[in-house]
Amino acid sequence: MKLLAITLNYKTPRMTLDAVRAALPALARVDGGWRLDVVDNDSQDGSEATLREGVAELSNVRFLQTGHNGGFGFGNNYAIRAALESDDPPDYVYLLNSDAFPSEHAIEALVDYLDAHPDVGIAGSYIHGVDGEPHLTAFRFPSLASEVLGAFRLGALKRVLSDHEVPIIPMPDTTRAVDWLAGASMMIRREVLESVGLFDETFFLYFEETDLCRRARLRGWATHYVVESRVAHVGHGSTGLKDKSKPMPRYWFDSRRHFFRKSYGPAYTWAANAAHAVGLATFKARAGLQRKADTDPTGFLKDFVKYNFVDHRP
Numbered sequence: 001m002k003l004l005a006i007t008l009n010y011k012t013p014r015m016t017l018d019a020v021r022a023a024l025p026a027l028a029r030v031d032g033g034w035r036l037d038v039v040d041n042d043s044q045d046g047s048e049a050t051l052r053e054g055v056a057e058l059s060n061v062r063f064l065q066t067g068h069n070g071g072f073g074f075g076n077n078y079a080i081r082a083a084l085e086s087d088d089p090p091d092y093v094y095l096l097n098s099d100a101f102p103s104e105h106a107i108e109a110l111v112d113y114l115d116a117h118p119d120v121g122i123a124g125s126y127i128h129g130v131d132g133e134p135h136l137t138a139f140r141f142p143s144l145a146s147e148v149l150g151a152f153r154l155g156a157l158k159r160v161l162s163d164h165e166v167p168i169i170p171m172p173d174t175t176r177a178v179d180w181l182a183g184a185s186m187m188i189r190r191e192v193l194e195s196v197g198l199f200d201e202t203f204f205l206y207f208e209e210t211d212l213c214r215r216a217r218l219r220g221w222a223t224h225y226v227v228e229s230r231v232a233h234v235g236h237g238s239t240g241l242k243d244k245s246k247p248m249p250r251y252w253f254d255s256r257r258h259f260f261r262k263s264y265g266p267a268y269t270w271a272a273n274a275a276h277a278v279g280l281a282t283f284k285a286r287a288g289l290q291r292k293a294d295t296d297p298t299g300f301l302k303d304f305v306k307y308n309f310v311d312h313r314p
Helices: 013-027 047-055 072-084 106-116 144-152 155-164 190-196 208-218 250-264 266-289 300-310
Strands: 003-009 034-040 061-065 092-096 100-102 120-128 176-178 185-189 222-233
Touching: 003 013, 003 072, 003 106, 013 034, 013 047, 013 100, 013 106, 034 047, 034 072, 047 061, 061 072, 072 092, 072 190, 092 106, 092 190, 106 120, 106 185, 106 222, 120 190, 120 208, 144 155, 144 266, 185 190, 185 222, 190 208, 208 222, 208 250, 250 266, 250 300, 266 300
Parallel strands: 003 034, 003 092, 034 061, 120 222
Antiparallel strands: 092 185, 100 222, 120 185, 176 222
16 A cells, blocks of 8 residues: 555544545545545544544545544554554555645645655645645754743844754745654655654654654654645644643643653753743743733743643653
């Protein structure tokens, strides 16, 4: 089989079916055989019945139920693992968010790109909002320098450390190598998964793509941002993180800390946490004196200190 596509659902069954219907014409352009697995992460809200009924009449579409909400990596691994262990494992695995809608040529463009570039292990799409505005989906790896830059938020630091900023700004307008990509529309070569493993399920949500791309990089596999592949994306369809009046969920802090500890070790992580906490406290004090609006989620600094220095998990 050339391609396994996976769309993971958690309590958004109608939007998931819309994403599936948008993906089918794009998948139909892929030669060599394909299947789309719709995976429900134990939503327990009627999603299973809605999705089973919705995909029943669709060719090459299969419904899977994980039975447990283990997060983004867990849900995708559930389908990936079964496919890799089958008699006809896919050449490529394509991840499509339940709130993402590929253009007609989006999936074909990623397949063609990986076919033509055997040294590239992971390829991702140019992702834009439903309003056409580009989303920040091409990134550098987080580091101590990026933590300083993101927390202090000083123009002078940005001029000095611009090459360490995590989002690549402005977004690339040509296809190029990047450190990592958002998983909203990401294609992974089978050999990458066989050599570096599947998603690390310690990450419940966020940083799992960062970690996978980093592990691939360490094994010699490049990650490329492919602007010819265009996908519309609503964003945060299952998480609600657009609402800044709510605190950032604990799993974000846990995932961030796990990434830093796994990638750089405890001492580096402590230094990154300390730099972030001091920088953010300095920024908030400065913003208060200047009467600037606080655009961080409610209680972000307090929660950052709590989950990294007081009530942190191993």
